[in-house]
Amino acid sequence: MSEIRIHNLSKSFGKISAVRDVSLEIHSAELFGLIGPDGAGKSTLIRLMTTLLLPDTGEIKMGNLDVVDDYKQLRHMIGYMPGKFSLYHDLSVEENLTFFATVFGSSIEENYDLVKDIYRQIEPFKKRRAGNLSGGMKQKLALSCALIHKPTFLILDEPTTGVDAVSRVEFWDMLDNLKAQGITIFVSTPYMDEAMRCERVALMQDGSIMAVDNPGDIPQRFPGKLYAIGADEMYQLKMYLQDSELVESVSLFGQSLHVVPKNGVSVQQMKSECRHKGFKNLTCKSIKPVIEDVFIELMSKQKKEQDAGR
Amino acid sequence: MQADKVIQVHNLVKKFGNFTANDALSFDVYRGEIFGFLGANGAGKTTTIKILTGLSKPTSGDISVAGFDVYKQSDDIKRNIGYMSQKFSLYEDLSIVENIRLYGGIYGLSRKEIKNRTNALLSRLGIEDKANVLIGSLPLGWKQKIAFSVAIVHNPDIVFLDEPSSGVDPITRRQFWDMIYEAAHQGITVFVTTHYMDEAEYCDRVAILVSGKMVALDSPGKLKHDYDEDSMEGVFVKLARGKRSFVKNNK
Structure with missing residues (x-):
């Protein structure tokens, strides 16, 4: 059964359509991810879900409550962790948590x-001011504060930005535990590896949802072939391939370049x-495409179409 | 090139009271190199950057940056480096052009140079039509690209980037790294911290800091080989806390 139902939702600010006709269904106790570039409308969508903005058209039902009509009731059921550090810097760890409770x-x-499980890790520092915590500890405190009223829905806006790789692992382990306790989790992130830890993800760009799928299946949407190419002089190689007539697109990927050849171009041709x-x-x-390849492909395709339409 | 060390650090120690933030660090950075400086939150990275940029004095150790001594010549250091942090580097209520003019002026560029470099920068980023737009109204990815361009507007020997791409989407991060490569190619040494381990792969060499100590320093390829991992993520997690890597079912 769907726990969160978003139906034909739109929101504009002046001339900018931040959210365009978005429909999504999120299941009960699902860990659902929202990925998209800066300015895609992720935070606006999240603010609409958390009753902090009013939609222009369309509706959102959280459980059987409406975000507009029943916002007072809903606020007690939602745990929200905004993108920017949301706690009081001059209050101690313990004071922050008490305040939110x-x-x-x-x-x-x-x-x-x-x-x-989460709070225990920061409890030794409970007298410390929140402003003096490291990035990873701040996230743990913010999550504790978002959970302290036992929400039905946990909504997180880029919770791990600026957090190191090890703390990110711990953070996602916590989300898994919360999900196991029946909490429905909606999380936005710019990290593609985090998308892999969600049950389903939605790709968002320019206010619209481009795809919703199990993250393992998204790579199958990649059109065409993909090769990983490397050489000693990576920068020059990238410059060269970018301008090459044989190549559709090139992007940096860790220690190699991911290259999509133009239709009909063979790998031998590129190599020689x-x-x-x-x-x-x-x-x-x-190579097999990963979710990040699809993301880049979809985004650059849309961008090209826009440029062409101008 | 090997001989041309633009940063030399020997036995750097920085203490705050009883707390040792940097514990006997020694490393050199070569001209034109992209040097990655990795560590968990709180490992001591920012402390080192503050010392290397002349903003903070070490407790002990011999350190020179761009040929200048950090104890006695911190003003000379500041003139010869660029710096960009994740949190703040441009004035939100100034326009793009005003920010460039401000930083160009601070670094002592002539009016003519400022004008030339402003035009070059705007055309490099393809934002000639946005010249008079306030920085505050731009998306984060744009700000970061402009901030980087401004940080190297005076053509410094070294540019320090403290988590420059935090919270930026994958496409913008790649464009950002294109700019970093370009700068390194022009001979600017890049000293960069990041939490994105795919970005660590782009560095010529990386140093990994754990609790103030340097536990590894080598090329990403060599580190992956030595620690028997197929990604820098794996190396980092192994070194930083001896835990498993991020994605549970990696392969």
Whole structure:
């Protein structure tokens, strides 16, 4: 059964349509991811879901409550972690948590069980001011504060931006645990590896949802072939391939370039061209696209269409 | 090139009270190199950057940046480096052109140079029509690209980038790294911190800091080989806390 139903939702600010006719269904106790570039409308969508903005048209039902008509009730059921650090810097760790509990008419003791796995890790620093915590600890405190009133829905806007790789792993482990306790989680992120940890993800760009799928299946949407090409002089190689007539697109990917050849161009052709240009230690292999490739492809395609339409 | 060390750090120690933020760090950075400086939140990266940029004095150690001594010549250092942080580097209520003019002026460029470099920068980014738009109204990815261009507007020896691409989407991050490569190609040494391990792969060499100590320093290829991991993510997680890598079912 769908726990969150978004139906033909639109929101504009002046001339800018931030959210365009978005429809989504999120299941109960699902871990649902929203990925998209800066300015895609992710935060606006999240603010509409958390009753902080009013839609122009369309509706959102959270459980059987409406975000416009029943916002007061809903606010007690939503745990929200905004993108920017949302806590009070001059209050201590413990004071922040107490504050959020009290605002919702609860107490730390009442829902300690729900936050204890997370809060325990920062409890040794409970007298420290929130402003003096490291990035990873701030995220843990913010998550504890979003959970302390035992929400049905947990909505997180880019929760791990600026957090190191190890703390990110821990953070997502926590989300898995919360999901196991029946909380419906909606999380936006610019990290593609995080998308892989969601049950389903939606790709958003320019206010519209471009695809909704299981993250493992999204790579199948990649059109055409993909090769990983590497050489000693990566920068020159990229410059060369970018301008090459054989190549559709090139992007940097860790230690290699991901290259999509133009229709009808064979890998041998590309290789011999690169060799001919004098690139040393050339490696070239056919690879399976990952979610990030699809994302880049979809986005650049849309961008090209826009440019052409101008 | 090997001989041309633009940053030399020998036994750098920085203490805050009883807390040792940087514990006997030693490393050199070569001209034109992209040097990645990695570590978990709180590992001591920003402390080192503050010392290398002349903003903070070390407790002990011999350190020179762009040929200048960090104890006695911090003003000379500041003139010869660029710096960009994730949090702040441009004035939100100034326009793009005003920001460039401000920084160009601070670094002592002539009016003519400022004008030339402003035009070059706007055309490089393809934003000639946005010249008079306030920085505050631009999306984060744009701001970061402009901030980087401004950080190297005076053609410094070294540019320090402190988590420059945090929270930026994958396409913009790639465009950003194109700019970094371009700068390095022009001979600007790039000293960069990041939490994105795919970006660590783009560096010529990376240093990994754990609790103030340097636990690894080498090319990404060599580190992956030594630690028997197929990504820098794996190397980092192994070194930083001895835990498994990010995606559960990696392969």
